[in-house]
Amino acid sequence: MSTQVTTGLQVRRSVQLTIDDQSVTVAEGETILSACRTMGKEIPTLCYGDTITPKNACRVCMVEVEGSRVLVPSCSRKVEPGMVVRTDTERTDHSRKLVLELLGSSVDLSLTKNVARWNTEYGSEPTRFGKPAAPTNHRDEATTGHHHVADGSSVSNVLQPVKIDNELYIRDYSKCIMCYQCVDACGEQWQNTFAIGVAGRGFDIRISTEFNVDLTDSACVYCGNCIQVCPTGALMFTSEHNMRDAGTWKEEEQTQTDTICPYCGVGCALTLHVQDNEIVKVSSPSDHSVTHGNLCIKGRFGFQHVQNRAE
Amino acid sequence: MVGLATVFGAGGGTSSYQEVETTDLIVMWGSNARNAHPIYFQHVLKGIHNGAKMYSVDPRRSETAQWADLWLGLNVGSDVALSNTIAREIIHAGLTNRSFIENSTSGFAEYAASVEEWTLEAGSKVTGVPGEAIRELAHALGNAKTAQICWTLGITEHHNGVDNVLSLINLALLCGHIGRPGAGLSPLRGQNNVQGGGDMGALPNKLPGFQDVEDDAARTKFENMWNVTIPSKNGWNLTQMFEAMEHGKMKSAFVIGENPAQSEADGAHATALLKNLDHLVVQDIFLTKTAELADVVLPGSASWCEADGTVTNSERRVQRVRKAITPPGNAHDDIQIILDLAALMGHSWKYDSSEHVWNELRSLSPMHFGMTYARLADLGGIQWPCFSEDTLEPSYLHGRLWAQKLEDRGRLAPFSVVIDSPPVEKTTPEFPLRLTTGRRLDSYNTGVQSGGFQSPLRMAETIDMSPEDAVSMGIVDGEIVRITSPRGTVDAPARIDDGLRPGLVFMTPHFPDEVDTNLLTIEAIDPKSGTAEFKAAAVRIDKISKSDIRVPVAGE
Numbered sequence: 001m002s003t004q005v006t007t008g009l010q011v012r013r014s015v016q017l018t019i020d021d022q023s024v025t026v027a028e029g030e031t032i033l034s035a036c037r038t039m040g041k042e043i044p045t046l047c048y049g050d051t052i053t054p055k056n057a058c059r060v061c062m063v064e065v066e067g068s069r070v071l072v073p074s075c076s077r078k079v080e081p082g083m084v085v086r087t088d089t090e091r092t093d094h095s096r097k098l099v100l101e102l103l104g105s106s107v108d109l110s111l112t113k114n115v116a117r118w119n120t121e122y123g124s125e126p127t128r129f130g131k132p133a134a135p136t137n138h139r140d141e142a143t144t145g146h147h148h149v150a151d152g153s154s155v156s157n158v159l160q161p162v163k164i165d166n167e168l169y170i171r172d173y174s175k176c177i178m179c180y181q182c183v184d185a186c187g188e189q190w191q192n193t194f195a196i197g198v199a200g201r202g203f204d205i206r207i208s209t210e211f212n213v214d215l216t217d218s219a220c221v222y223c224g225n226c227i228q229v230c231p232t233g234a235l236m237f238t239s240e241h242n243m244r245d246a247g248t249w250k251e252e253e254q255t256q257t258d259t260i261c262p263y264c265g266v267g268c269a270l271t272l273h274v275q276d277n278e279i280v281k282v283s284s285p286s287d288h289s290v291t292h293g294n295l296c297i298k299g300r301f302g303f304q305h306v307q308n309r310a311e
Numbered sequence: 312m313v314g315l316a317t318v319f320g321a322g323g324g325t326s327s328y329q330e331v332e333t334t335d336l337i338v339m340w341g342s343n344a345r346n347a348h349p350i351y352f353q354h355v356l357k358g359i360h361n362g363a364k365m366y367s368v369d370p371r372r373s374e375t376a377q378w379a380d381l382w383l384g385l386n387v388g389s390d391v392a393l394s395n396t397i398a399r400e401i402i403h404a405g406l407t408n409r410s411f412i413e414n415s416t417s418g419f420a421e422y423a424a425s426v427e428e429w430t431l432e433a434g435s436k437v438t439g440v441p442g443e444a445i446r447e448l449a450h451a452l453g454n455a456k457t458a459q460i461c462w463t464l465g466i467t468e469h470h471n472g473v474d475n476v477l478s479l480i481n482l483a484l485l486c487g488h489i490g491r492p493g494a495g496l497s498p499l500r501g502q503n504n505v506q507g508g509g510d511m512g513a514l515p516n517k518l519p520g521f522q523d524v525e526d527d528a529a530r531t532k533f534e535n536m537w538n539v540t541i542p543s544k545n546g547w548n549l550t551q552m553f554e555a556m557e558h559g560k561m562k563s564a565f566v567i568g569e570n571p572a573q574s575e576a577d578g579a580h581a582t583a584l585l586k587n588l589d590h591l592v593v594q595d596i597f598l599t600k601t602a603e604l605a606d607v608v609l610p611g612s613a614s615w616c617e618a619d620g621t622v623t624n625s626e627r628r629v630q631r632v633r634k635a636i637t638p639p640g641n642a643h644d645d646i647q648i649i650l651d652l653a654a655l656m657g658h659s660w661k662y663d664s665s666e667h668v669w670n671e672l673r674s675l676s677p678m679h680f681g682m683t684y685a686r687l688a689d690l691g692g693i694q695w696p697c698f699s700e701d702t703l704e705p706s707y708l709h710g711r712l713w714a715q716k717l718e719d720r721g722r723l724a725p726f727s728v729v730i731d732s733p734p735v736e737k738t739t740p741e742f743p744l745r746l747t748t749g750r751r752l753d754s755y756n757t758g759v760q761s762g763g764f765q766s767p768l769r770m771a772e773t774i775d776m777s778p779e780d781a782v783s784m785g786i787v788d789g790e791i792v793r794i795t796s797p798r799g800t801v802d803a804p805a806r807i808d809d810g811l812r813p814g815l816v817f818m819t820p821h822f823p824d825e826v827d828t829n830l831l832t833i834e835a836i837d838p839k840s841g842t843a844e845f846k847a848a849a850v851r852i853d854k855i856s857k858s859d860i861r862v863p864v865a866g867e
Contacts, residue, residue, distance in 0.1 A: 167765035192356050216767050221752060223349065257635035260622050262615040263755050265500025266351045267624025269691065272616060272635040279616070279636065288691050290328060296349035297753045297768065298761060305763025306613045309639045
């Protein structure tokens with residue numbers, strides 16, 4: 001335990017712990033999740049993103065820690081010397097099955113990576129509660145105490161129409177798992193624009209602009225840093241949304257190329273997603289020292305000038 | 312670049328973006344980075360959240376100023392007066408870093424004498440900033456352990472832009488805010504490869520790697536590699552080229568990726584000179600207004616997504632750009648176009664890739680030598696200087712100034728005596744308003760690139776004015792008015808902006824086809840950098856009747 005791990009300019013002490021009977025040494029300040037990833041061990045995550053401080057919202061990454069009465073969220077729990085962690089017990093598996101079933105029965109997870117595989121792995125059956133309730137137009141009007149316990153004839157959910165109020169991106173809150181990442185990216189953690197926040201309580205909780213105005217009447221500056229962190233496809237480039245609607249979105253045929261933004265002199269790293277020689281989406285590497293995955297409206301959406309080609 | 316190169320011998324920002332996150336004091340001078348450099352400003356916001364104080368020095372109470380602890384709203388073009396006043400206050404309050412001045416700088420006595428006349432009262436009178444606010448910034452600079460002084464075109468686009476930069480460097484030298492982690496000078500470049508153009512020798516007095524054209528040894532190295540004779544005298548900068556066109560000394564031009572017909576100050580004059588050339592060749596990805604004047608147009612490729620290469624950002628980070636899409640029609644890679652032209656002129660240049668060109672550059676420019684393509688990819692870019700393939704230098708420049716031994720400190724950093732010089736064009740009873748220019752968040756320069764996408768934020772060009780001026784002239788928000796400078800006239804809708812002080816009006820260069828702002832701006836040039844005074848023209852605003860509107864306005 002006297003080893004030192006050098007990360008950049010800082011020298012951090014190392015910590016030794018045991019995960020699933022295997023001894024592992026990582027830098028102080030790492031989380032159980034990052035220690036597991038170092039070992040090549042997969043822990044399911046939904047609300048976790050590598051540029052945002054975890055909110056521990058989804059509870060799908062829970063693990064057992066010896067001496068702890070309850071399961072702990074691996075995404076935010078820091079490693080401690082001598083810690084004994086179990087990631088793959090009956091209790092952790094049962095917990096994950098429950099989370100995947102409750103979320104899967106109430107939210108459209110069709111574009112959330114790995115969910116189908118995890119459902120199989122943990123024996124989760126999100127459809128077993130019955131017929132889903134019809135989509136509603138009224139989720140944004142719900143006030144505290146508004147939501148009543150369902151009568152059992154259908155399964156409560158958050159299905160609702162897609163919000164399309166500007167040319168650049170859409171909001172499909174049927175897919176929102178309330179991970180808070182978009183709120184944190186828009187707020188103090190990165191963009192500091194505070195155009196969106198969390199409204200409502202309990203099952204009626206939702207992401208909203210102030211007074212639920214359209215984005216065009218909100219403080220939004222269209223940086224798209226919320227799209228970058230959204231893990232479920234609830235926030236999406238309009239170009240991607242339209243292509244998915246038309247059945248022409250072919251992710252397996254797309255290439256991803258890293259380059260640098262053509263606008264100001266900051267030098268933001270872009271990842272261009274290209275299909276059939278067209279840029280269809282722009283993201284930014286989350287581990288880049290300039291951007292940490294963030295861009296402004298020009299970097300995120302200002303690519304069209306190279307493909308307004310004469311027919 | 313000229314100011315930093317003069318004092319420190321290297322024309323680049325001295326700090327890294329991450330250092331602004333941990334510094335004690337951030338001064339945003341002539342920079343609305345919140346809008347013009349949004350991702351740099353995210354690093355600034357980290358600094359603010361970590362406890363740094365932030366001061367905004369800007370004629371406008373901009374989106375950046377709204378995050379500041381204190382906004383110093385100075386008169387346009389009074390930057391030298393303000394910095395000299397700050398300097399005198401730091402000196403008189405005993406807040407200078409005496410050992411740094413003694414060990415690592417030269418010319419302090421002369422400089423101190425030159426700012427002596429700039430009392431808080433005198434400075435306040437010229438700058439319009441209350442003396443107490445000047446005093447507060449001076450003491451903040453003097454007391455901070457580390458400070459970042461950041462600037463943009465609000466400093467450089469003046470007839471004395473280089474002097475403005477030198478005056479900010481003086482403040483850093485006074486307090487030792489240079490050459491340490493978190494302490495330094497950060498010019499934010501306006502375009503994605505301004506720094507890289509300089510790195511690669513696209514300056515009339517430099518070879519690649521900032522080696523001097525007039526240095527015989529440097530020139531010989533390049534001559535041996537290229538097997539040609541390089542002219543031994545510095546060339547012309549852009550402004551001098553336009554002067555040479557005017558005097559008939561320059562008869563042809565090869566313009567690559569620039570739109571001077573619309574981006575130059577006093578645009579009508581620039582266009583006339585370009586039209587008058589015997590031969591004009593333009594290589595661009597669009598048929599720009601400049602290309603429309605050309606005898607030959609060579610369709611190039613978009614360097615950031617249709618070609619491979621490198622660019623350098625404002626923290627001296629060299630990064631790879633990569634080809635992601637194929638350019639349309641007959642457009643070719645810019646390197647290929649140059650090779651084809653060379654071949655037609657009888658020179659067989661053999662380069663099989665951008666990496667091949669880059670490796671030649673590495674062999675000629677020691678500061679780039681350690682940057683192989685493989686390392687640039689692995690490390691997310693590399694900041695210069697990078698002298699070897701297995702090391703990286705510190706993230707800040709000029710640590711040498713703090714060396715224990717005199718011989719390790721290199722050339723001591725000279726203070727510069729800088730004299731206040733107000734904008735060339737004074738406001739007069741005929742032209743009583745000061746026009747300054749800048750960018751909006753979602754648009755960029757002449758709009759050639761940013762005009763390609765739909766922005767929910769975009770509004771057509773406006774003339775922004777203070778509520779006080781609007782009231783006194785009887786102008787309402789949205790009313791189309793006529794703006795006249797000694798050079799030209801445009802019509803645009805008025806927009807009331809309470810971030811502007813009486814007497815100050817603001818426009819952008821983003822929509823030249825509808826409202827050509829550069830018909831108004833003045834071609835007053837800084838002789839040291841060749842940059843024009845886009846930031847200060849004198850104008851008049853007149854009310855007009857609807858039938859009288861003569862320039863088409865977008866949306867009308």
